[in-house]
Amino acid sequence: MNTSPAIPAVSVAQMHGSPRRRYYTGRHLDRVHAISDLRARTHKLMPRFVLEYLEGGAGEEATLRREREAFAEWRYRPHTLVDESHRSLKRPLLGREAAMPLAIAPTGLNGLFMRHADMALARAAAQFGVPFTQSTMSNDRMEDVASIAGLRHWWQLYVFGGEEIWQELLRRAESCGCEALVLTTNSQIFGDREWDSRTRATRSRPSLATLIDAACHPRWCASALSHGMPRFANVIDFVPKDRRGFFESAFWIREQMPRSLSWNDIAKIRDRWKRPFFIKGILHPDDVRQALDHGVDGIILGSHGGRQMDWAISALDMLREAREIIGDRVTLLMSGGIRHGTDMLKALALGADGVLTGRATLYGLCADGEDGVYRALDILKEQAMNELGQLGVPSIDALGPDILRHMHAPPFPQV
Numbered sequence: 066m067n068t069s070p071a072i073p074a075v076s077v078a079q080m081h082g083s084p085r086r087r088y089y090t091g092r093h094l095d096r097v098h099a100i101s102d103l104r105a106r107t108h109k110l111m112p113r114f115v116l117e118y119l120e121g122g123a124g125e126e127a128t129l130r131r132e133r134e135a136f137a138e139w140r141y142r143p144h145t146l147v148d149e150s151h152r153s154l155k156r157p158l159l160g161r162e163a164a165m166p167l168a169i170a171p172t173g174l175n176g177l178f179m180r181h182a183d184m185a186l187a188r189a190a191a192q193f194g195v196p197f198t199q200s201t202m203s204n205d206r207m208e209d210v211a212s213i214a215g216l217r218h219w220w221q222l223y224v225f226g227g228e229e230i231w232q233e234l235l236r237r238a239e240s241c242g243c244e245a246l247v248l249t250t251n252s253q254i255f256g257d258r259e260w261d262s263r264t265r266a267t268r269s270r271p272s273l274a275t276l277i278d279a280a281c282h283p284r285w286c287a288s289a290l291s292h293g294m295p296r297f298a299n300v301i302d303f304v305p306k307d308r309r310g311f312f313e314s315a316f317w318i319r320e321q322m323p324r325s326l327s328w329n330d331i332a333k334i335r336d337r338w339k340r341p342f343f344i345k346g347i348l349h350p351d352d353v354r355q356a357l358d359h360g361v362d363g364i365i366l367g368s369h370g371g372r373q374m375d376w377a378i379s380a381l382d383m384l385r386e387a388r389e390i391i392g393d394r395v396t397l398l399m400s401g402g403i404r405h406g407t408d409m410l411k412a413l414a415l416g417a418d419g420v421l422t423g424r425a426t427l428y429g430l431c432a433d434g435e436d437g438v439y440r441a442l443d444i445l446k447e448q449a450m451n452e453l454g455q456l457g458v459p460s461i462d463a464l465g466p467d468i469l470r471h472m473h474a475p476p477f478p479q480v
């Protein structure tokens with residue numbers, strides 16, 4: 066439930082709920098106008114335990130809430146009478162032009178939403194012209210994903226088990242042509258996702274209510290479970306044979322994540338991986354500095370979509386400070402809370418070179434597979450183009466913090 070005063074649940078355009086407003090939840094993508102339509106269809110189609118996995122955050126979900134509130138606290142100060150006839154969202158990411166400054170974020174267990182979901186996400190990204198980041202916990206083989214024509218394929222690494230595992234994963238990522246490595250560092254200790262946990266009776270067994278609810282979603286069963294539960298296709302061979310069930314293997318991998326992961330390991334991985342190297346999950350200025358000292362090519366600010374540390378700030382809260390530290394030395398991306406083109410523009414104005422989307426593109430996936438992901442990307446682009454024009458800014462390169470005003474900033478003139 067939305068309890069944020071910054072984001073009212075009811076529109077001011079309604080009086081006592083009138084006119085009654087509805088999202089479009091049908092299957093005609095040309096009638097979908099916003100990410101919230103795709104989200105509403107996702108909620109119509111997916112069983113409850115899948116929704117808890119997709120939507121949920123850690124603890125009291127304060128970080129999750131903050132990720133949206135942070136956007137709501139910035140308001141635009143649009144210019145007028147600016148020639149807007151040639152605006153574009155194109156911008157280089159890692160030196161290559163992207164259709165817009167966005168990459169699809171790594172998300173694990175995509176096979177829960179539909180079979181071959183990683184392939185669907187990657188195909189849509191390739192067709193649209195943005196990078197796709199594949200998670201270590203993905204369900205399609207990285208070599209299969211890499212074979213998609215025109216794909217900019219980033220590989221996200223979780224460090225687990227001994228060094229030989231990440232060495233092997235990097236060898237494969239390199240040989241199948243991954244453009245960049247994204248090392249996620251904020252998940253060595255798994256976030257306490259209460260709501261997700263409540264859908265299981267034991268660690269390896271869903272509750273009866275979960276099973277009954279899942280059975281009531283035959284369309285989802287047909288699309289996601291036609292060949293049984295998904296497998297962690299890229300890492301399952303490292304898992305002992307008697308722990309290879311879906312939930313069992315997820316817990317086993319989680320248990321093998323070294324709590325001792327440190328900047329020394331970053332130095333080793335940096336030494337090993339010669340292509341662009343991002344660290345994902347940074348929220349403290351000291352860590353931005355450490356990452357720079359360790360020779361990364363990019364930093365991805367974020368709180369794992371509110372699924373790790375609760376009561377954390379959001380990536381947006383950290384952007385200006387991070388940009389000030391980084392200058393123009395490396396690429397600065399952010400992830401968390403992007404649901405509208407206008408969110409992307411705010412992030413760019415506050416210093417990001419680009420953004421990552423997790424749930425927004427997953428709603429598209431759940432709504433209609435590859436086409437739904439493409440539609441989600443297209444919606445974000447259309448909205449950002451429209452808003453850019455309304456802002457009176459001729460190009461995204463001209464976006465800066467001056468176009469925004471924080472709601473808690475003192476009124477002018479200051480006294």
Ligand SMILES: Cc1cc2nc3c(=O)[nH]c(=O)nc-3n(C[C@H](O)[C@H](O)[C@H](O)COP(=O)(O)O)c2cc1C
Nearest residue numbers: 170171172173200249369370400401402422423424
């Ligand atoms: C269902 C789900 C699974 C995720 N799995 C991973 C993962 O395997 N690796 C990772 O680095 N981040 C993972 N994340 C975090 C995302 O990469 C991203 O940071 C986050 O979703 C951004 O917030 P947003 O969903 O509001 O866009 C996951 C997020 C979600 C929602």
